[in-house]
Amino acid sequence: MTQPNPTRTDLSPERAANLAENPHAGQGAVMLDIGGDVGAIVIHLDASWEGAEIEIEALDGSTVPALPEHAHTHEHEHGHPHRPHVAVVGRPAGQAVIYSAVFPELTQGRYALGQAGQPARLRAVEVEVTGGQVTELVWPDTARDSS
Numbered sequence: 653m654t655q656p657n658p659t660r661t662d663l664s665p666e667r668a669a670n671l672a673e674n675p676h677a678g679q680g681a682v683m684l685d686i687g688g689d690v691g692a693i694v695i696h697l698d699a700s701w702e703g704a705e706i707e708i709e710a711l712d713g714s715t716v717p718a719l720p721e722h723a724h725t726h727e728h729e730h731g732h733p734h735r736p737h738v739a740v741v742g743r744p745a746g747q748a749v750i751y752s753a754v755f756p757e758l759t760q761g762r763y764a765l766g767q768a769g770q771p772a773r774l775r776a777v778e779v780e781v782t783g784g785q786v787t788e789l790v791w792p793d794t795a796r797d798s799s
Contacts, residue, residue: 663703680744682754689783693755695765697740697791705768706753706791707735710761711778737768759783 684692695706710716716736742749760783766776781787 682743682756684754684756684786686757686786687784689760690757691760691781691783692758692786693763693765693779693781694786694788695740695753695755695777695791696788697751697753699742699749699751701740701791702742702751704740705737706740707737707766707768708755708758709735709764711764712761714759714761716758716763735768 682694686692693708697704708716736755738753738755740751740753742751758781760781762778762780764778776792777789779787779789
């Protein structure tokens, strides 16, 4: 766990904008609505990832719907196609902050996760989502974070 750092001034403008899109993220617990064939993914990352976006795509080629709280009506200036994504945010955990990205409602199946803007062949992680369960993982190779 990382100690709280309430005044982050070292974020890139893009990462600061990612966090500004949802100013309530990281303010408390995340509510998950799972069950039946719906599960979730929680990704734990290093603090250096704060504000970065993690994208998701279904490996079976099906469309992953936009997250309900993240359906965009604006254009991104990220320089990449728009895939469903979430930002890495610091979440309070007692006296510390845990940095994570949460995909709250996913139909069971296999998914590829990667840092926003990276081609599919560079996806960092493949993960299986099981209905009614939360899949947790620690992001591999945090040195890949290049933004």
